[in-house]
Amino acid sequence: MIHEGAVMMEQPMAMAQWVYHLQSTGRYSFTRSQVESDTGRSFLGVQNALRRLKQQKIIVSPRRGFYVIVPPEYRSVGSPPANWFIDDLMRFLGQPYYVGLLSAAAVHGAAHQQPMVFQVITRKPIREMRAGRVAIRFYMNSLIERFPVVRMQTETGTMRVATPESTAFDLVRYPAAAGNLGNVATVLSELADRMEKRALVALAPIVNTTDVQRLGYLLDQLGYSDLATPLYEWLSSRHPRAVPLVPEERAEVEADGRWHILPNADLELET
Numbered sequence: 132m133i134h135e136g137a138v139m140m141e142q143p144m145a146m147a148q149w150v151y152h153l154q155s156t157g158r159y160s161f162t163r164s165q166v167e168s169d170t171g172r173s174f175l176g177v178q179n180a181l182r183r184l185k186q187q188k189i190i191v192s193p194r195r196g197f198y199v200i201v202p203p204e205y206r207s208v209g210s211p212p213a214n215w216f217i218d219d220l221m222r223f224l225g226q227p228y229y230v231g232l233l234s235a236a237a238v239h240g241a242a243h244q245q246p247m248v249f250q251v252i253t254r255k256p257i258r259e260m261r262a263g264r265v266a267i268r269f270y271m272n273s274l275i276e277r278f279p280v281v282r283m284q285t286e287t288g289t290m291r292v293a294t295p296e297s298t299a300f301d302l303v304r305y306p307a308a309a310g311n312l313g314n315v316a317t318v319l320s321e322l323a324d325r326m327e328k329r330a331l332v333a334l335a336p337i338v339n340t341t342d343v344q345r346l347g348y349l350l351d352q353l354g355y356s357d358l359a360t361p362l363y364e365w366l367s368s369r370h371p372r373a374v375p376l377v378p379e380e381r382a383e384v385e386a387d388g389r390w391h392i393l394p395n396a397d398l399e400l401e402t
Contacts (some may be wrong), residue, residue: 146170149188150200153341157289159200160216181300193262197223201263209263213249214285217267221253228253228291229280231270231301232308233318235293239281241321250308252278252301269307277337279330295325300338303345312377313399316349323355332361340366341374348376348390349396352398363389363390 134163149170153161166177181198184190190198191210197220200244205211214230221228230238233246248266257269272278278297282289293301299322302308302315309315343366350359373386375393386393 146172146184147189147190148178150184151376154202157287159202159211161198161200161218163196163198173394180332183359191262193225193260193265193267195221199262205263208265210265212286213262213265213267214290215287216262217247217249217251218285218290220267221251224257226255226257228251229275229278229293229297230283230290231253231293232255232305235298236295236318236322238292239295239298239322239325241281241318249337251331270301270308272301274337278334294330295322296327296334298322299326299331299346300334300342303349304339305378312396316353316398319346319349320353320355323350323353323358326358328361331358332365335362335365340369340371344371344390344392345376348387348392349398351389355396366390 137157141172146166149166150161153159153314163177163181166172166181167174170177172180181190181328183194185192188201188206188209191201192198193210199216201212216227217230229235229252231252232250234250236242237246248268250270252270252275254271254273254274254275258272259269260267267312271372279294280291281294283292299319302318306312306315309318343362347359347362347366350356371391373391373393375381375395377396381394384395
């Protein structure tokens with residue numbers, strides 16, 4: 132199969148020439164097998180050429196067998212942004228995914244808390260990857276295919292991004308990914324105007340009941356009762372047990388009568 136951007140020659144093609152041609156077509160990532168197929172070079176020849184290009188900081192490899200072209204303006208950080216290649220990377224890994232948590236919130240305009248790493252939700256555990264100074268951290272959701280996403284345009288193509296409603300539930304499920312509860316509340320307040328109550332309550336049956344409780348409680352505390360009320364109506368027939376707002380903290384407090392939340396932490400928005 133001839134890949135998009137390929138140039139076939141009777142003699143093996145110079146690796147740097149192939150990389151620059153690929154870049155000229157708007158492609159910034161490739162695989163080892165694609166190089167071998169397109170250039171006609173041997174495995175050893177490809178390996179040596181890729182090593183030289185990495186030493187010259189022309190390419191970077193966040194995962195063995197997968198390479199990212201580093202344009203001159205990004206040589207100082209060692210990689211273009213993760214959104215330039217995340218879709219190709221996850222296709223290479225054969226894993227479903229969506230950009231989530233703070234990274235998704237930033238895409239939707241809730242940019243108060245800029246993530247230090249690029250956060251991705253996938254079905255199976257994957258170790259953190261690095262491309263230069265760019266770090267990609269993965270979180271697991273075994274029901275990932277059931278969570279709504281949107282396709283967002285990037286500089287090099289598109290990527291799958293959690294909807295504001297999916298992002299909200301992921302934030303209460305993984306609060307440490309946002310730093311602390313105050314950061315979660317701040318991001319939720321910035322996302323609230325982009326959330327739709329029907330889309331929010333539609334996710335309730337596929338998430339943990341405790342996530343519905345915590346999200347509903349936070350939305351109520353933030354003054355978004357229009358979003359919280361449908362969650363409360365869904366929850367009220369399920370007789371939930373009392374759970375702490377912050378699971379890791381002691382909860383020697385009385386439970387909230389509406390959400391059955393033990394408010395064991397002060398809710399302070401980040402400014």
